[in-house]
Amino acid sequence: MLTELFLKGRLRQNLSPEETGALEASVRRTLTVPPRKQLIERGQRIDNSYYLVEGSMLRYVDNRRGERQLVSVAIPGDFVDLHGYPMKRLDHAVGTLTACVLAEVPHPAVTQLIEKFPHLGRAMWFSTLLDGAMHREWIFRLGSLNAESRIAHLLCELMTRLRFVEMFDGRNFPIPLLQRDYAEACGITPVHANRSFKSLRERGALILQGEGRIEILDEALLVKLAEFEGDYLYGSGDLQLSEMTDY
Amino acid sequence: MLTELFLKGRLRQNLSPEETGALEASVRRTLTVPPRKQLIERGQRIDNSYYLVEGSMLRYVDNRRGERQLVSVAIPGDFVDLHGYPMKRLDHAVGTLTACVLAEVPHPAVTQLIEKFPHLGRAMWFSTLLDGAMHREWIFRLGSLNAESRIAHLLCELMTRLRFVEMFDGRNFPIPLLQRDYAEACGITPVHANRSFKSLRERGALILQGEGRIEILDEALLVKLAEFEGDYLYGSGDLQLSEMTDY
DNA sequence: CGAGAAGTTGACGCGGCTCAAACACCGTGG
DNA sequence: CCACGGTGTTTGAGCCGCGTCAACTTCTCG
Structure with a gap:
């Protein structure tokens, strides 16, 4: 169960077995990334999103002097850049803190997921809004x-x-x-x-x-x-x- | 066209006439609010969201000494607390800066909207993520x-x-x-x-x-x-x- | 004409920055 | 085996951006 922690950490509710099964099936592959490696840079167009299975990741913006401002710390169970699904490109960089195991979910698969399971779609929407709440507290x-x-x-x-x-x-x-x-x-x-x-x-x-x-x-x-x-x-x-x- | 500015200010794309019509029809009523008036307090449960037609609004959190930290400034065209639709309660307060004209949209109407128009649903999702992007820059x-x-x-x-x-x-x-x-x-x-x-x-x-x-x-x-x-x-x-x- | 709100300015102190040095720990190579 | 460099942490000295406290002005409105 790759996405088990997603439920506990992000969704704040239960999903049906069909929903969890479909979510699980939408993972194209898992990959391992070494520590302190940048995966996505600001402005980059993306058509996958990554669910963090193991390890921890950072999201940050850089100023023109190359100094880094962190905006988020991701832990297992976080769908790190799911907001990249509606936004299509990221306004910030994403990188690993430790070695990480990631589950890659293609955006077309997300579209199919939420069209078939609207309730799951709202749950994923919610999970991206939790980032907003954490940003506000930041x-x-x-x-x-x-x-x-x-x-x-x-x-x-x-x-x-x-x-x-x-x-x-x-x-x-x-x-x-x-x-x-x-x-x-x-x-x-x-x-x-x-x-x-x-x-x-x-x-x-x-x-x-x-x-x-x-x-x-x-x-x-x-x-x-x-x-x-x-x-x-x-x-x-x-x-x-x-x-x-x-x- | 109450929601005309929503398109320009927030959605970043065009909607079909059917979609704009349905959006427009989901407005239950419009209301006028005096300046410097708090509408929603932190933790409050909500089942309407407000679209800002005219005026400007503020979103903020208070610390225990009563000092206020602004987290967002809303201008006409912003769906001020649409994130309250998936979240059900707000983690921050909302108030007016100037006198405002608001369009009230009941959450059940939003559910009907996005089930009938999935594309509009993704557009609304996007509009809430724009807040996240602005928060990050904040x-x-x-x-x-x-x-x-x-x-x-x-x-x-x-x-x-x-x-x-x-x-x-x-x-x-x-x-x-x-x-x-x-x-x-x-x-x-x-x-x-x-x-x-x-x-x-x-x-x-x-x-x-x-x-x-x-x-x-x-x-x-x-x-x-x-x-x-x-x-x-x-x-x-x-x-x-x-x-x-x-x- | 008094009261309150918004803006303006000065004096002074403190929290955090800069520059610098030193220490601990580790992996590498001689 | 130890020397070595690299990285992370720790600490000191001095300075500056911003906070605090306070006074004063301007404007508006009752």
């Missing part, structure tokens, strides 16, 4: 928080999302973002990211183990520092997409 | 630019979008955002927004006429300061959604 992070809180906020989001796909044990943070990645995500310099991590360490919130390995010690403290409210991830049971199928 | 703005460039970048985006709906004459900027609104959009204080505008004025980029009225003098200079590349608005003729209908 804007909040950059516009309203200081450096230390920005990092805490990003960690909180990722911990919450990782729990959806059962990839976080409460201590060992499984995404090996380097300090310069946090800097590029949070709009600060790597030096200042380091100082912010030092402060988080001194507060007892986490332990750094080098090369992006982080051990979480006090999640509640991170949530408090970040003013984190996870409702924007639409994970609560009583507000699921399935309610809309009543229409 | 992240870039906050994460990679200084205060003066952030304001310039926001102005550039809005000028470009206003041109799509033929609402910008090249001089008089028709959205009366106050300096504190620019501050809330750009993650700076109102005082510093004022100093940044002063700098833009001294460069000869624009003239401030009070109460949010701005006259644009040197658009090229603003584009340069902002490192603005408008391709993310998907306005270029050769990359329109219509190409995907080949599938």
